[in-house]
Amino acid sequence: MACSLEHAKEFNPLKSRIRVVRKKLQGVFVPVHCLQCTSMPCAKVCPVEAIYRDENTWAVLIDYDKCIGCGECARACPFGAITYDPDTKQVIKCDLCGGNPKCVEYCIDKAIQFLPFEDVERNKRFVHVDKVARAYLTDKEWAEGMI
Amino acid sequence: MGGGDDLRHAVPENILRVDLTRKKVVKQSLPDELARNYLGGRGANAKILWDELKAGVDPLSPDNILVFGIGPANGTLAPASGRYNVSAKSPLTGFFGDANSGGHWAAELKYAGYGNLVFYGRADKPVYLWIDDDDVELRDATRLWGKDTWETEDTITEELGDPEIKVACIGPAGENLVRCACVINEKTRAAGRTGMGAVMGSKNLKAIAVRGTKSVKVADPEGLFEFRKEANALISTDLFYELYAKYGTPGLMTIYNEFGAQTHYNSKEGYAKKAEDNLYGEVYVERVVKHVSACFSCPLHCSAVYAVDSGPYACVGESCEYENLTAYGSRCGNYNLESVVYASTLADKLGMDTISSGATIGFAMECWEKGLLDEKSTEGLILEWGNAEAIIEALRRMAYRKGKFGNLLAEGTKRMSEKIPGSEKFAIHIKGLDTPAVDPRGMMAYGGLGYAVASRGGDHLRALAALGYSLPGKAKELFGSEEAADRFSIKYAAPVVKFHEEMRAIADSLDICKYITRTALLLPEIMAKLINVLTGWGIDRAGVLRIGERIVNIERAFNVREGLTRKDDTQPERFLKEPLKSGPSAGHVVNLKPMLDDYYRLRGWDLETGYPTRGKLEELGLSDVADELKRIGRLAE
Amino acid sequence: MVKIEARYLLMFYRYTNKWKEMIELEKDRPTVRDFIEELRKRYGQKIIDALIDPKTGDVRYEPDLAEGKKAVRILVNGRMIWWLKGLDTELKDGDVIQLFG
Numbered sequence: 069m070a071c072s073l074e075h076a077k078e079f080n081p082l083k084s085r086i087r088v089v090r091k092k093l094q095g096v097f098v099p100v101h102c103l104q105c106t107s108m109p110c111a112k113v114c115p116v117e118a119i120y121r122d123e124n125t126w127a128v129l130i131d132y133d134k135c136i137g138c139g140e141c142a143r144a145c146p147f148g149a150i151t152y153d154p155d156t157k158q159v160i161k162c163d164l165c166g167g168n169p170k171c172v173e174y175c176i177d178k179a180i181q182f183l184p185f186e187d188v189e190r191n192k193r194f195v196h197v198d199k200v201a202r203a204y205l206t207d208k209e210w211a212e213g214m215i
Numbered sequence: 216m217g218g219g220d221d222l223r224h225a226v227p228e229n230i231l232r233v234d235l236t237r238k239k240v241v242k243q244s245l246p247d248e249l250a251r252n253y254l255g256g257r258g259a260n261a262k263i264l265w266d267e268l269k270a271g272v273d274p275l276s277p278d279n280i281l282v283f284g285i286g287p288a289n290g291t292l293a294p295a296s297g298r299y300n301v302s303a304k305s306p307l308t309g310f311f312g313d314a315n316s317g318g319h320w321a322a323e324l325k326y327a328g329y330g331n332l333v334f335y336g337r338a339d340k341p342v343y344l345w346i347d348d349d350d351v352e353l354r355d356a357t358r359l360w361g362k363d364t365w366e367t368e369d370t371i372t373e374e375l376g377d378p379e380i381k382v383a384c385i386g387p388a389g390e391n392l393v394r395c396a397c398v399i400n401e402k403t404r405a406a407g408r409t410g411m412g413a414v415m416g417s418k419n420l421k422a423i424a425v426r427g428t429k430s431v432k433v434a435d436p437e438g439l440f441e442f443r444k445e446a447n448a449l450i451s452t453d454l455f456y457e458l459y460a461k462y463g464t465p466g467l468m469t470i471y472n473e474f475g476a477q478t479h480y481n482s483k484e485g486y487a488k489k490a491e492d493n494l495y496g497e498v499y500v501e502r503v504v505k506h507v508s509a510c511f512s513c514p515l516h517c518s519a520v521y522a523v524d525s526g527p528y529a530c531v532g533e534s535c536e537y538e539n540l541t542a543y544g545s546r547c548g549n550y551n552l553e554s555v556v557y558a559s560t561l562a563d564k565l566g567m568d569t570i571s572s573g574a575t576i577g578f579a580m581e582c583w584e585k586g587l588l589d590e591k592s593t594e595g596l597i598l599e600w601g602n603a604e605a606i607i608e609a610l611r612r613m614a615y616r617k618g619k620f621g622n623l624l625a626e627g628t629k630r631m632s633e634k635i636p637g638s639e640k641f642a643i644h645i646k647g648l649d650t651p652a653v654d655p656r657g658m659m660a661y662g663g664l665g666y667a668v669a670s671r672g673g674d675h676l677r678a679l680a681a682l683g684y685s686l687p688g689k690a691k692e693l694f695g696s697e698e699a700a701d702r703f704s705i706k707y708a709a710p711v712v713k714f715h716e717e718m719r720a721i722a723d724s725l726d727i728c729k730y731i732t733r734t735a736l737l738l739p740e741i742m743a744k745l746i747n748v749l750t751g752w753g754i755d756r757a758g759v760l761r762i763g764e765r766i767v768n769i770e771r772a773f774n775v776r777e778g779l780t781r782k783d784d785t786q787p788e789r790f791l792k793e794p795l796k797s798g799p800s801a802g803h804v805v806n807l808k809p810m811l812d813d814y815y816r817l818r819g820w821d822l823e824t825g826y827p828t829r830g831k832l833e834e835l836g837l838s839d840v841a842d843e844l845k846r847i848g849r850l851a852e
Numbered sequence: 853m854v855k856i857e858a859r860y861l862l863m864f865y866r867y868t869n870k871w872k873e874m875i876e877l878e879k880d881r882p883t884v885r886d887f888i889e890e891l892r893k894r895y896g897q898k899i900i901d902a903l904i905d906p907k908t909g910d911v912r913y914e915p916d917l918a919e920g921k922k923a924v925r926i927l928v929n930g931r932m933i934w935w936l937k938g939l940d941t942e943l944k945d946g947d948v949i950q951l952f953g
Contacts (some may be wrong), residue, residue: 080430095506176514452915457863769889799930
């Protein structure tokens with residue numbers, strides 16, 4: 069909701085650049101969005117070279133003056149993160165909102181976070197250590213140190 | 216997309232009127248006054264039913280009208296904006312029937328551009344409605360008839376070729392006109408109470424499938440962004456946040472049992488130590504929850520996907536609520552968690568209201584205990600307290616009206632007690648609707664008064680008087696004394712219930728979830744802010760309360776027209792006369808009369824009859840309603 | 853010596869890693885304040901910060917939006933201590949204290 073409102077000024081999940089895939093009864097809920105890949109397969113197949121990297125935000129962006137709406141980029145994306153806007157007749161994808169992603173701002177549980185790559189790995193190590201340490205600490209040590 | 220949708224922000228575009236007898240579908244622009252005066256959702260449903268339904272019809276006949284409604288908030292960034300209401304005359308109570316459900320169906324309907332779906336008559340063969348933006352079609356449902364709600368949804372989405380289509384449907388219970396049958400959407404979300412599934416079944420309407428691709432615009436997008444930020448902060452610091460976000464409503468089992476106001480053994484007891492290690496929220500999360508889940512746009516995510524991996528109660532499902540743990544659990548003396556969870560999934564598949572079906576079984580168990588039922592009359596069901604197999608078999612027989620006893624169960628607690636002499640005393644219902652999990656003897660405003668006056672019968676959600684104990688400081692500001700936050704207070708019950716009923720009506724008409732308004736979001740000034748950023752109407756605090764009051768009064772008028780009087784605003788004898796025996800709320804009964812008198816005075820209704828007065832109705836712009844009631848001799852002057 | 857049962861409901865479970873236990877309080881007529889002191893000895897300051905608002909010295913009954921801290925409740929035998937004597941509520945042998953939030 070935050071995404072479509074920010075970019076298209078209206079609410080429509082089809083215009084959101086982040087789409088959640090829900091497989092409810094399996095307990096699987098995964099947001100899918102552009103991962104700003106290093107090799108940019110979308111840019112490679114674009115016939116009019118409308119896709120480029122923003123050096124400031126590192127986001128992979130679409131130049132809407134050039135985009136012809138052919139959809140080749142959507143077909144090249146391994147994640148299905150590029151979709152087609154039927155009103156503008158061009159493609160849409162996550163542009164990191166210029167460096168301050170709206171979706172991150174509104175996710176109350178911090179399920180989506182905007183972090184440097186190194187932090188993601190480090191966070192995982194900490195979570196793992198938490199689990200191991202739990203077994204060794206007393207209740208008080210646990211309450212004092214780990215929350 | 217027409218030219219009008221830019222001018223009217225957030226309010227849904229159209230009403231769909233479906234004549235099932237003639238198989239005709241008509242689309243009309245949703246009238247501006249309907250939105251302005253009633254917001255949408257439950258309010259709009261009530262207005263439509265008041266205007267169009269004749270008094271005195273048989274709720275299971277083609278003359279009943281079934282209405283689905285959503286409002287301005289659905290489909291937007293408004294928190295928890297995934298709810299819809301289904302209303303009709305109830306086959307269980309004979310009064311205003313209304314049910315509310317979550318999930319994502321409501322948002323899909325909003326994206327398709329409809330605010331209300333109104334169903335008339337009866338189709339000659341089973342049909343389902345397929346709404347694909349502007350293309351609406353009644354399709355044959357003969358091969359769906361007989362399928363449970365899960366198979367129905369899978370079959371429809373496969374037939375129509377899109378797994379993202381949202382389906383609301385009935386199961387065998389609705390088809391068999393079981394009086395407490397409900398509407399299920401997305402397999403596990405239920406518009407549970409008052410038997411709306413039976414009305415749908417009586418119309419041969421199996422399902423409503425929706426796909427919407429249009430956009431929703433709001434008057435003030437920046438304002439809505441800001442509102443959502445504030446709402447997120449208020450919600451995450453609320454007293455109940457941890458309860459809902461981590462444990463879901465099963466956390467309430469912990470709370471109310473600790474209060475001593477929990478229904479055990481058909482309300483014979485209010486507290487049971489056994490519940491601790493078996494049914495508390497903490498135990499539920501540990502043993503059966505696989506993953507937390509949420510409805511549309513909700514920061515509270517109070518739901519959860521659960522599974523029992525092996526054994527006789529192996530199952531998977533979502534949304535096993537506090538009421539389920541009570542209905543199939545504590546109410547029936549059953550403290551086996553896995554069996555309760557299994558029964559919840561079964562009820563979802565069969566399409567039956569958990570509260571009412573569990574209550575009817577609990578009632579039957581007390582009949583068994585007192586020797587009013589035996590193995591012969593129950594056709595083999597051993598209805599001893601805690602017999603989980605019997606509960607599960609009873610549910611199946613109820614859904615299919617199997618055998619004489621199954622048929623009796625399907626008629627509901629009230630009608631069943633009329634056929635079993637001596638049982639009326641412990642038939643725990645109000646106006647025919649079974650009372651929910653919280654025992655009113657431990658909660659005067661919430662239950663003692665709240666259940667008695669709720670427009671749909673024995674119900675906790677019309678009022679859900681929670682602000683008092685959430686924010687005791689606010690209680691003084693709103694009601695004049697901190698005592699209003701005391702769950703045993705008789706003196707302040709009436710103003711507390713009146714205020715909450717109006718704010719709940721607002722939530723049900725915007726169609727947002729009432730659980731996020733257990734916090735400061737309940738306040739009229741904050742709701743006014745939300746309404747304004749959505750619609751641009753510039754409504755104020757008083758305006759919000761007036762809409763809420765109008766909705767409560769029109770539901771009251773509907774009920775009065777169907778024959779309601781003061782004597783229907785009552786409590787079961789057990790709650791009025793038998794004090795709770797043990798636990799923290801022991802010794803209390805519901806002292807209804809003073810609370811009810813206060814309540815009628817505040818509402819501007821006649822103390823003797825319970826009818827609304829002309830003065831009050833005209834104040835709310837309902838003079839035509841007053842005229843109609845006068846015509847039938849049921850107006851207080 | 854007074855023996856009471858403490859229950860750590862909802863979010864308090866996180867601080868104690870158990871959801872109930874029997875606690876012996878030394879004084880003859882202990883109050884809720886004494887219980888809180890015992891909590892501090894067993895589980896440290898963090899659980900106290902979750903319960904008590906340092907600005908008022910009393911239970912944090914209302915959410916503190918600025919600090920992002922939740923509202924909480926203390927109950928004795930199912931009754932909020934707000935209706936009893938607050939933190940000075942006396943505890944008897946066999947009482948149940950419930951912390952929730």
